[in-house]
Amino acid sequence: MYTDNDNRVSEPQSAAISDVDRLWDILVIGAGNAGLCAAITAAEAGCSVLVLEAATRDMRGGNTRHTRNLRAMHEAPTDVLTDAYSFEEYYDDLMRVTRGITNEHLASLTLEKSAELTSWLGARGVRFQPALSGTLNLGRTNAFFLGGGRALLNSLCRHAEGLGVELVYETPVDELVMDDGFCEGVRLESGQMIRAKKVITTAGGFEANLEWLAEGWGDPAKNFLVRGTPYNTGTILKSLLDHGAKPVGELDQCHAVAIDARAPKYDGGIASRIDGVPFGMVLNRDGKRFYDEGEDFWPKRYAIWGRLVAGQPDQIAYAILDSVGVKRFMPSVFTPIQDDTIEGLAGQLGLDPAAARLAVDEFNAACPEGPIDQSVLDGQATSGLTPEKTNWAAPVAVPPYFGFPLRPGITFTYMGVEVNDQAQILMADGKPSANLFAAGEIMAGNVLGQGYLAGIGMTIGAVFGRIAGEEASRLLNRPSIS
Amino acid sequence: MDDVNLLKLAKTDAHEETARIMQICNACRYCEGFCAVFPAMERRRLFDVGDTAFLANLCHHCGACYHACQYAPPHEFAVNVPRTLAERREESYRQFAWPGPLAGLFDRNGLVVAMAITACLSLAVGLMLAMISPDLFWGVHLGEGAFYVIMPHNVMAGIPMVICSFVLVSFVMGWRRYWQASDAQWGGMPAFMDAVQATATMRNLGGDSSGNGAGCPGADDRNSLARRYFHHLTFYGFMLCFASTSMGTIYHYVFGREAPYGYFELPVVLGTVGGVMLCIGTAGLWHLKRKMEPAVRTLTSLGMDYAFIWLLFWVSATGLILLALRESSYMGLTLAIHLGLVYAFFLVLPFSKFVHGLYRFAALLADAGEKRRSAV
Numbered sequence: 001m002y003t004d005n006d007n008r009v010s011e012p013q014s015a016a017i018s019d020v021d022r023l024w025d026i027l028v029i030g031a032g033n034a035g036l037c038a039a040i041t042a043a044e045a046g047c048s049v050l051v052l053e054a055a056t057r058d059m060r061g062g063n064t065r066h067t068r069n070l071r072a073m074h075e076a077p078t079d080v081l082t083d084a085y086s087f088e089e090y091y092d093d094l095m096r097v098t099r100g101i102t103n104e105h106l107a108s109l110t111l112e113k114s115a116e117l118t119s120w121l122g123a124r125g126v127r128f129q130p131a132l133s134g135t136l137n138l139g140r141t142n143a144f145f146l147g148g149g150r151a152l153l154n155s156l157c158r159h160a161e162g163l164g165v166e167l168v169y170e171t172p173v174d175e176l177v178m179d180d181g182f183c184e185g186v187r188l189e190s191g192q193m194i195r196a197k198k199v200i201t202t203a204g205g206f207e208a209n210l211e212w213l214a215e216g217w218g219d220p221a222k223n224f225l226v227r228g229t230p231y232n233t234g235t236i237l238k239s240l241l242d243h244g245a246k247p248v249g250e251l252d253q254c255h256a257v258a259i260d261a262r263a264p265k266y267d268g269g270i271a272s273r274i275d276g277v278p279f280g281m282v283l284n285r286d287g288k289r290f291y292d293e294g295e296d297f298w299p300k301r302y303a304i305w306g307r308l309v310a311g312q313p314d315q316i317a318y319a320i321l322d323s324v325g326v327k328r329f330m331p332s333v334f335t336p337i338q339d340d341t342i343e344g345l346a347g348q349l350g351l352d353p354a355a356a357r358l359a360v361d362e363f364n365a366a367c368p369e370g371p372i373d374q375s376v377l378d379g380q381a382t383s384g385l386t387p388e389k390t391n392w393a394a395p396v397a398v399p400p401y402f403g404f405p406l407r408p409g410i411t412f413t414y415m416g417v418e419v420n421d422q423a424q425i426l427m428a429d430g431k432p433s434a435n436l437f438a439a440g441e442i443m444a445g446n447v448l449g450q451g452y453l454a455g456i457g458m459t460i461g462a463v464f465g466r467i468a469g470e471e472a473s474r475l476l477n478r479p480s481i482s
Numbered sequence: 483m484d485d486v487n488l489l490k491l492a493k494t495d496a497h498e499e500t501a502r503i504m505q506i507c508n509a510c511r512y513c514e515g516f517c518a519v520f521p522a523m524e525r526r527r528l529f530d531v532g533d534t535a536f537l538a539n540l541c542h543h544c545g546a547c548y549h550a551c552q553y554a555p556p557h558e559f560a561v562n563v564p565r566t567l568a569e570r571r572e573e574s575y576r577q578f579a580w581p582g583p584l585a586g587l588f589d590r591n592g593l594v595v596a597m598a599i600t601a602c603l604s605l606a607v608g609l610m611l612a613m614i615s616p617d618l619f620w621g622v623h624l625g626e627g628a629f630y631v632i633m634p635h636n637v638m639a640g641i642p643m644v645i646c647s648f649v650l651v652s653f654v655m656g657w658r659r660y661w662q663a664s665d666a667q668w669g670g671m672p673a674f675m676d677a678v679q680a681t682a683t684m685r686n687l688g689g690d691s692s693g694n695g696a697g698c699p700g701a702d703d704r705n706s707l708a709r710r711y712f713h714h715l716t717f718y719g720f721m722l723c724f725a726s727t728s729m730g731t732i733y734h735y736v737f738g739r740e741a742p743y744g745y746f747e748l749p750v751v752l753g754t755v756g757g758v759m760l761c762i763g764t765a766g767l768w769h770l771k772r773k774m775e776p777a778v779r780t781l782t783s784l785g786m787d788y789a790f791i792w793l794l795f796w797v798s799a800t801g802l803i804l805l806a807l808r809e810s811s812y813m814g815l816t817l818a819i820h821l822g823l824v825y826a827f828f829l830v831l832p833f834s835k836f837v838h839g840l841y842r843f844a845a846l847l848a849d850a851g852e853k854r855r856s857a858v
Binding site: 056058059065066068129130144145146147148149150151154158264267269270271272273327330331332333335 | 505506508509510512513514515516527546547549550551552553554555556557558559704
């Protein structure tokens with residue numbers, strides 16, 4: 001999966017579990033943000049904690065590796081957040097993106113508890129960028145990790161190990177071993193059984209499992225690129241569902257954006273993003289436009305384009321820009337394909353040159369006069385096209401021309417297990433499991449039924465990770481001290 | 483300037499790799515809070531040879547961005563910013579070195595420095611033995627002018643004056659070549675003061691460009707401000723020694739007083755404090771360099787780095803030893819060794835790690851100007 005470009009890595013990658021026969025107080029499956037928050041909370045309460053991580057040390061932490069910030073409510077400016085972001089505003093934002101598909105009780109709990117997160121994480125070694133320096137105009141609502149998610153993981157792992165948490169890499173769990181709704185422990189891929197009194201599942205979703213995705217999406221799923229970690233294969237989620245945990249969310253709901261088709265099959269992360277769609281036109285395999293490229297500001301629209309491209313033949317599309325449009329957005333990781341003529345560009349992209357020429361000519365003829373203003377919804381719309389482009393419509397007319405091939409890039413999935421406000425997993429009969437907890441992407445669908453709000457995934461993970469660690473400790477008569 | 487040379491060097495592997503990595507970083511930008519390199523990168527879309535030289539010389543090689551990088555090896559993007567910029571930086575020293583034909587001295591720099599030391603030590607000892615009798619060399623000399631019994635003042639001071647003239651010209655030319663190649667612009671006095679502040683505080687070497695960072699990684703992803711503090715000791719220790727020499731010159735020419743001076747007189751106090759700081763600072767930097775994450779260091783620059791650190795350490799240490807032994811019969815020998823090392827230090831200056839300070843300051847100055855222009 002990975003090329004070995006560097007053999008100068010000094011750290012040993014794996015270590016074995018110190019005592020495989022031990023009955024641990026707490027077993028955490030997955031060393032991402034949620035798992036580490038749970039492990040730290042439980043360890044601070046005096047529990048013995050084992051964290052099993054499927055990935056290598058370098059690749060640890062699931063999708064947390066690719067994150068950058070968390071969304072936090074605050075009544076007044078803090079050292080890492082500007083202005084204020086009230087509960088009501090946060091709640092409205094969540095309702096708007098999910099269109100009400102959320103568990104309102106758990107959603108409120110998440111938002112309320114989000115207020116403590118930056119100081120809680122900060123006290124455990126996580127560093128944030130100072131307020132005001134964050135990009136994307138999110139400095140008010142979102143706190144940015146200095147260096148991003150991997151830096152957060154480094155801090156939390158170090159802190160957890162300092163508390164005596166045992167963190168073991170390259171140790172994938174094969175299945176949960178259950179007896180009548182009670183989890184005895186887990187069986188590793190190696191066949192080894194590991195036992196614990198409480199098991200906290202924080203193993204992410206199943207976005208890297210293309211076969212499972214195909215159950216919801218059909219054949220197109222094979223052409224999806226996975227922006228997130230290749231380790232989120234959904235093994236734990238599947239095992240939970242097999243043992244009667246109550247599912248939440250739809251099989252085909254996922255966060256999918258249009259990314260550069262040249263991105264790696266897995267793990268492309270943030271850099272595979274393409275921001276140029278609003279400043280040009282997008283053609284499908286047959287050289288036809290299929291959606292309004294200028295419907296709204298890109299940050300509000302980019303998360304629907306994965307789904308749009310997934311609906312096109314062969315799940316591919318091509319953003320076409322001229323030399324004016326190409327300078328209007330953040331540079332992307334892959335150099336655009338370039339040609340002096342539309343026909344030449346089409347040829348390079350594998351499009352029919354005549355069809356592309358026709359589409360560009362029709363588009364250019366339908367564009368209004370005058371310059372566009374990308375800082376506002378400028379209403380510069382085409383007329384007479386199906387579909388129209390409703391903002392920022394300017395002819396693709398100044399050579400050289402540039403093309404980006406687009407594929408659906410899936411970031412994470414929404415289907416998970418239902419939990420209560422103590423992060424306990426609910427079984428099919430609606431009753432909480434005796435000793436199984438969940439936090440993070442594996443249960444984010446409780447709060448985020450559809451749509452997406454930047455940074456809320458990390459908030460859900462940290463909030464429910466802490467709750468799971470607290471509740472599991474409390475049930476072991478070790479009240480949390482944090 | 484000889485543009486031909488720069489163009490010839492323009493598309494080196496180190497440049498190409500820097501440009502490749504910066505294109506990836508520019509689409510990610512998670513590291514923008516660490517130091518000045520990333521905001522400077524964000525002001526660019528394309529990375530030409532001058533841009534990569536500029537960014538490389540802004541980098542303190544702390545490694546924070548490597549440990550934070552989601553695209554670091556074994557990811558197939560194989561992003562390793564600290565090592566790549568270090569290689570580009572080292573290469574830029576060769577590209578901008580003056581006189582150009584001597585740029586090759588940066589190759590196998592450890593050997594070059596060792597040879598310079600050997601030559602200068604031989605010169606210093608040889609001169610003394612040629613000029614004075616062994617009795618004088620091994621004699622005990624006290625009071626004003628004691629050093630000059632061993633070597634006349636005009637020889638002792640004349641040699642470094644000649645070397646320093648060459649060094650100054652070389653620095654000015656190197657600066658000029660770098661400044662033009664990176665298309666840098668003067669940003670006015672506020673930018674200059676900003677660059678001075680960045681140099682004096684090393685605020686970019688803390689894993690947080692605001693200067694309030696908890697430090698940057700050493701051997702692992704653990705943060706520490708140790709490197710900044712050891713560099714401060716080295717930098718300010720060097721400045722104190724420079725001040726000590728300047729005071730000595732003033733004593734000599736203005737007050738008509740000859741060295742050695744009393745233990746509590748300004749030139750000796752400044753030199754002693756500075757020398758001790760330099761010894762601790764350089765030893766600390768050497769220790770941290772040895773412990774550095776292997777994935778981010780460049781094997782090719784180690785010779786240059788170690789040679790410079792050790793030369794600076796021994797220049798300082800022999801100065802302190804001379805102070806301790808100056809009233810004994812070993813004064814002649816200690817003085818010869820100290821002077822030899824000092825001459826070697828100045829001689830290799832334009833072709834040693836010392837130039838990092840020159841280009842780093844130039845890069846900070848250009849960056850401060852750019853920052854102001856783009857904020858308007």
